[in-house]
Amino acid sequence: MYSKIKTCVLQGLSGHIVEVEADLSRGLPVFNIVGLPDIAIKESKERVRTAIKNSGYEFPLNRITINLAPANLKKDGSQMDLSIAIGILSADGIIGIKDNSEIVFIGELSLDGKISPIDGALPMVISMRELNIKKCIIPFDNREECGIISDMEIIPVKNLNEVIDYLNGELILDSYKNEKIKIMENSEFSMDFSDIKGQEGLKRALEVAVAGNHNILIIGPPGSGKTMAARRLPTILPKLSFEEAVEVTKIYSVSGMLNSKSLITERPFRSPHHTASQVSIIGGGRIPRPGEVSLSHNGVLFLDELPEFQKNVLEVLRQPLEDGVVHISRINATLTYPAKFMFVASMNPCPCGFYGDPIHSCTCSQSSINRYLGRISNPLLDRIDIHIDVMPVEYEDLKVESNVETSAAIRSRVIRAQDIQIERYKNDKIYNNSQIPNKDIKKYCKLNNSSEKIIKNAFAKYKFSARTYNKLLKVARTIADLDSKEDIEDKHILEAIRYRTLDKKYWG
């Protein structure tokens, strides 16, 4: 009257095995779950009881004890329903004597015995494979995402009866493999960089930023095309590798944003509104969810009108910008989600928007300008590799029709630079120049004597920080890669320095 099977819980993106022990003994009919279950798991008792009954079996009238081990691991999520039901049915003898203790069962039960899809199926299955589990029973509607995992048996099931029959050998279910997955090399977009007239400097800066995955801040008066240009970034982003796609898909799976799709094959582009809360940007909540910084992992996080964001939101961005991961504390654990994103921000230079504009005159007082710019702290500015200011489009530029480069043309240069970086870093577990660890900067961003002198003079003039110095070199590396040059040359370093002089102009 005892059984033991396995299920899984997630902490962040890593899945842990939970052993479900079920014991049926004589006594008054009670149903207890012990072993640090969350409130949601207590609710699962009612679902399990009703689902067993509605699948045509009698719910045992015994003293039922379910123990979830290890006891110190907090268990939450409705995915444990199925394992509890199977545990009870095994202890009751309805499921035969065969040992099922090496299968991991995940699935939520509905009252009629159907197995509903769950959030986070993909990261669970991937973790189980890493823990050497050979077989997982998963909800049918999670099969597309889980099916991208090979070398493991993935058995999708629709209802409790199917699982019982399968375990009793009365039904054969095949392992599911998603054959359709393919990373798209080219996507269709309704927007294009050729929509943007003039603004060559801005387009160049965006190309450099995208090519090396550098953060960028765009400053300029209203109507100059800042938002327009940023929204077109997805059309020139570099390709997503399979490994990167799996990382992104895991996050969307946990967030319940996969909508029974399989693999996410495009780089995310997220642009939360400036009223967004700290939790929605960083992640958290009672059941901690990844925030925008993680949803834009391996893609772009675009904050339009940066100074309008709450000050505390801007400050908490600093940590993920630096570390590429975000830590969310909860009562008895700290969760970590990946958050390696390209940060893109746009802003007006002052409240009225026309400070520094050659045509319109700015009506703001110096103190209100200072207050406005002061919302962006120096440590945050320091983490942005490229600063670019834009002026209103010239009439002449707006008028011309022809000869504007398309996104496809820009993207092909970006991809060429990406290929150079992938080849260069193939043994370093990084993908692009922005990720060069500080210890390797000397190795990959060598300067000749004259470039060395240029950067030394710029340092004296602009009083750069040490972080800026490293970022400058990485940007220069990207500019050289776009130029297909092995060595960083003077003009590359000069362009990189130009992208860091703006903060002095506005922030002095």
Ligand SMILES: Nc1ncnc2c1ncn2[C@@H]1O[C@H](COP(=O)(O)OP(=O)(O)O)[C@@H](O)[C@H]1O
């Ligand atoms: N360089 C440009 N080329 C073509 N249209 C532009 C350009 N700049 C601005 N516009 C037009 O002006 C509108 C407002 O631009 P927007 O990007 O919102 O400005 P900003 O974000 O800088 O305030 C755009 O939707 C577009 O129609």
Ligand SMILES: [Mg+2]
């Ligand atoms: Mg705008």
